[in-house]
Amino acid sequence: MAWRRRILMALASGLLLAAAGCTPNNPEPDVVLDLLRQDWGNTPGVTPDGGGLRVAATSRTIVEQDGGGGQPNPPLNLAGTHLEAKGDFTLSATLTDVTADASWSVYDSPPVIADEFRIEPAGVRLTLRGNELDIAVFDGSRQETATAPRPAHEERVTLQNPDTELSVRRAGDRLEVAGGGKTLLSQPLQGVFGSGQLWLGLASDAGTFQVSSLTATAPEGSPLTAAGPAVEQAAAGEDGLQALAGRIRPGFRLGAAVALGPLASDPDYGRVLVGNFGAITPENAMKAQNISPQQGVYTFGEADAILAVAESKGLAVHGHTIAFTEAMPRWMQDLPAGTDAERRSSATALLDYVSAVVTHFKGRLDSLDVVNEPFDTDQGTGLQENIWYRVFGPGYPAAVSRAVYDADPDVKQYINENGADVPGPRQDALLRLALDTNARGGHIYGVGLQAHVYNLETDAIPARDLARTLRTFQDAGLLVRISENDVVDDDGTEAQAQQYAAVVETCLRSSACVSYTTWGVDNRYDWLIDDDGSLQQGHDYLFENGQPTAPYHAVRKVLGG
Template structure:
């Protein structure tokens, strides 16, 4: 259907961001851009097809907002998680530099262009925001938010409003020690905290839902150029290739292959994978299996009822394929890490929401994911749920809507969506005898009696306190219990508190020894590579207060735990 010309009030705006002598100027005008032979094109000929919510076409890159937000483990909060073009171009900059972007938007639609000094990183359920800025253009308004790398929220927020039409000109100038934003008679001034001091610029783009009932949501990035000014430089750098050098003979993956053909896996964060060269090389060199740490959790992959975001999961799956690694998908159904819209859904709608989600996500990765955590952490942390004949199931949105049968339905839906994948139930605290292990055996017995297509159980093995200690004899007994039920086992998420280092090394080695000794133990996976990006990093800390639970330290150097694992694999 042809749209009436008045129904689409297109506004072409060029946003200019200039960094001069430590000061930034941002201006928006009616489509004009500096005529500078030094400018490089960051849009044409570069990859914008993997930016969440983006569609590349002959007129530029169409941006539709996904509304991604990150809730806390208890389901509260909602930290914004706007997209970043992880697989696309970035800039290497030095000295004064200017960036221009063409924006074509309908009336009532906001357009957001973000420039990050480094990629934001998601540490479990918290997004660490590096220095950067976001420019937002709306009808008659230009706003600027500046992050200084010291907190989740912008350190500076400024906006200029006016009665001028949407075709007006907005100018933001950073010069003489001031960042000045002008629109009509309104003027605002701020100081730059050094958003590009890293020498790199990564790009993001987002949109808010359209406020016009007749106009389509979204906007178009029609151009993006950068140039050095007054001795500065700006160079476009495309994202690195996914394939990495072959692993060496002393790597974990080569030693494990020689010992028992045991996959040695690792949970991987999508955000730093193509921004941190050492992180990327370490993953490909040491591990033969990859677990999607956050990218396939419901709140990341399904941010809105009608919107899926497969960009992070696709990056991890493509990286694994390029480096001969299997993929373990984490996770289809979880009582935590659910977007707000899922949490707020009426109980009567939840079963269909869950089934549709499994069908879409597992179907999207059919044939690319070897294994799934279909149901994650179904057992309760409340002792009362184990008393007086209680089954020990955790009470959450899925269990409250369907009772225990949510597990049956989830596994059946996963088998239908991805028949070739192995299907796992995953939980913590299974390494010790007690009520959790007894409750799990009871649950598995009932599932088997009902014909639920479950293939195995993941033992998270988070060793964070003295009471979490793993003993080889108990772990091997539990693996044997599963074997008698015809089920596989896997060490799925091991990380170990690192004080003392010798104790950490012993616990990593003990779990691996038990796995190697059990024919039905199918893989051994650490919950992260390096403390630099470990999930035990304390939320909300700037700079991040990282943990010490993984086998490589924050500088990517191997710890005693890594050496202990290689010794076990060498026999």
């Protein structure tokens, strides 16, 4: 498996140390770990080139719900090798052939990527533009504005030679940055490099550059080793939630939405995921803004890494998503649709995107959201007039569905929507849309009911209403996924647990409900922006800091555990 190969490469790095006359547990001061020889294969924008690394701009950003904004989301090497550094260390890099800008980051942990923002971890980012070097230090403290993180310290220095070697060093309780043999920054660590892990990123905003050297060294008594992804060590549980569900309904899958960062860095996350779930949904990695940030350019690396985890652990994968008003890259939002000629041209661009994405993942997905959240965001029943609507008209789901089928006739297609979990106008509209799509030549297998419960007074999903909903879709010849269930704890964990149990039990008892997925794994990664713009942690999932919550115990009881 790909992840095992990466572990072997990390072990091989340890052998490089031994070859120098030392071991990872007893390094000598002059031992050098060549990071160019590590695995960068799933890092967007980074490719091996002539013994070094070539870095190209990906233009990855995280757009806001209204399609605006664009918080930068530069890639890190999440699926490959990171470093375990328990003491002092020096990382050195030489960046050459910079056409616009070159950025090198060293973080304590991967950033937390939410739907509409990125939480910047503690670490250092160096950005080279000509002779100017920008130094930004993030201390991991709570940001006033999550979508516009500000460094705890930043400064600009001028280098005599832009091709000089740059270094980031931890020396006791100090952080040092050097270039050309001169110290450019020396300050107390102040929360930086306290995790014992080092995660590396290479990115450009607008150009390309070459990394001709990238090394790590550690003095005697400061172990420094290469490490692979944390999830590699996780194993399925004989008494986990998926195992219990399979005894009641063989073939039924309990799933969770996942992100690559915690899969790679958090052993607890991997342990509870693989031990309790039989399916995953990539939370953000397959959305258009991540896999096609520029028209005709595809950065599949992070999604591929998640799928490699699923394949190595025997987990089914539900793809998420193709046509979606949110999470669109700017090129897609700006496609012209004013004239017939423009609509024809834009239709070609959109269908090329569908074909490229579905073909790339062909045979690796059990099911796929071909259309996600098509209706008005105010819980209405009208279709959002996004680029798909403007180009293809109100029948656009059929155009998307046919294109998906042409690329992969075996993947099960779903239309996924929120607010349709209980009988009412929005559910009626979803049913009509699915049937109309198939009447127009589409291949919709079923619907995804997101089952988000943000407020137990207004969003509660009574078991009786959900059972009626499942019968309605089954009578129409459609199957159902509970696709994104999560429940707030504002009314206490007992009420939260009861709601979780009601949804899981009702789904499990209905032959129309083929799978259940919760929209996250651990509350450690459950973050949201409050109405006042502040960053808040949620407590909506089945685990918290690797430990089961009250909802977990309620779900387990439903499953007979």
